[in-house]
Structures are given as C-alpha cells and as structure tokens.
Amino acid sequence: MKFNKAYSGLINKLSPSLVCEAWSRIISRKRNPITEEEASSINPLIESFLRHEVNRYQKKLKYQRKSLPLFKNSLYDTDMPDQETQTRDTDPICDHEEEINCRIKKELGSLSRQLLEYNEKTFDSFMQEITKQLEERINANNKLRSEINQQKLKLQKAEKLLAGLKPNNSEASVKTHK
Incomplete structure (x- = not known):
C-alpha cells in the first residue's frame, strides 16, 4: 500500500x-x-x-x-450499576426493545386511524357517487331484462299464432293448386 x-x-x-x-x-x-x-x-x-x-x-x-x-x-x-449487576442483568435491552415495539405499535395504530379518516373524508363522496351510478345501471339493466322478457313472451305468442295459422294456410294453398 x-x-x-x-x-x-x-x-x-x-x-x-x-x-x-x-x-x-x-x-x-x-x-x-x-x-x-x-x-x-x-x-x-x-x-x-x-x-x-x-x-x-x-x-x-x-x-x-x-x-x-x-x-x-x-x-x-x-446511576452506574456495579460489574456484578451488569453481568447479571442483560434484560434491559429486551425491555427497551419491548418499549420501542409498544411505541411503534401505538404509532402505527394512530397512523392507521388517521389514514382511514383521511380516506373516508377524501373518497367518501367519490365512493357514494360510484355506488349511485352502479345502482342506476343495475336498475336500468333490470328494466331492460324485463322488457326483453316481455318481448320474448310477445314473440312466443306471435309464433304460436303463426303456427296455428300455418295448417290452414297450407290447406288453402293445396286447394288453390288443384
């Protein structure tokens, strides 16, 4: 070097x-x-x-x-403990860690609550609007389904009427061809 x-x-x-x-x-x-x-x-x-x-x-x-x-x-x-106490007690570090962990958990809880409150204030009206739009779409879809079902029933009735008219029409066409 x-x-x-x-x-x-x-x-x-x-x-x-x-x-x-x-x-x-x-x-x-x-x-x-x-x-x-x-x-x-x-x-x-x-x-x-x-x-x-x-x-x-x-x-x-x-x-x-x-x-x-x-x-x-x-x-x-x-107060500085004597050497015997220092070698005997090694748990204060653990107690200190537990205290730190406890403080961190409390702080995290507080921050979580603050975040939820903030999100509620910020996004509540937005979510209500989205929910309202969703409900309106569901109602519109239900109305359309109802109309489709009604049209299906009308179509089935019309098909039955046509089916009932076909044998008569076929006999009339047979008579006119003779």
Whole structure:
C-alpha cells in the first residue's frame, strides 16, 4: 500500500485503518480496476477518491463530536450499576426493545386511524357517487331484462299464432293448386 507522497496531506487527515481500507477499495474496484502502480502514481481519480474519503471521515467525526456531549450528560445523570449487576442483568435491552415495539405499535395504530379518516373524508363522496351510478345501471339493466322478457313472451305468442295459422294456410294453398 503506497499512495503517492503528493497525497500525504490528504492521507494524514485519515486514520491508518481508513488509509488501508481506501487502498484496498481503490485497487479492487469492479468497474475500471486500477493497478497498484497506477494507484501509487499521481492520478486525478485517486485524488478525488481520497478527497471524498476525507470528507466522509470528517463528517463522521463532526457527528460524533455533536453526539458525544449528549452521551456524556446521560452518563452523569444515570446511576452506574456495579460489574456484578451488569453481568447479571442483560434484560434491559429486551425491555427497551419491548418499549420501542409498544411505541411503534401505538404509532402505527394512530397512523392507521388517521389514514382511514383521511380516506373516508377524501373518497367518501367519490365512493357514494360510484355506488349511485352502479345502482342506476343495475336498475336500468333490470328494466331492460324485463322488457326483453316481455318481448320474448310477445314473440312466443306471435309464433304460436303463426303456427296455428300455418295448417290452414297450407290447406288453402293445396286447394288453390288443384
């Protein structure tokens, strides 16, 4: 692992473990792999990669510094159990998880109710209109079916009348042909 000395300013801003990790990441890239020789020479790609790593590292440190005072204050506010109690009690994490799960379930219930109320307010009139249109179509279809059935009955009556008239017509046509 030998980054070019031109990058020593950037490398000094990283922890040694991150320098090793950056080296292995740069030479084992899946797309456009770089050889160790290319990585140890001056290359704008290497420089931008190192700058990116330094920025990520500095942001991480800045976040840790912000959260550290909160952590210190919480340490002073709590009573620290002795080592025997620490080894004996491993359930507080589980209790904490149960509390978190309980809070999440309550929040999900609240969100579900809010969503149902919102959907009801938003879509209720829309659904009523669709239901009204559906009922109107059903009624219209029922009327059409009724009319079709009535027309079928009339057609059957007309067919019976025609069937009754046919034998008489056939006898008359037979008589006229003789």
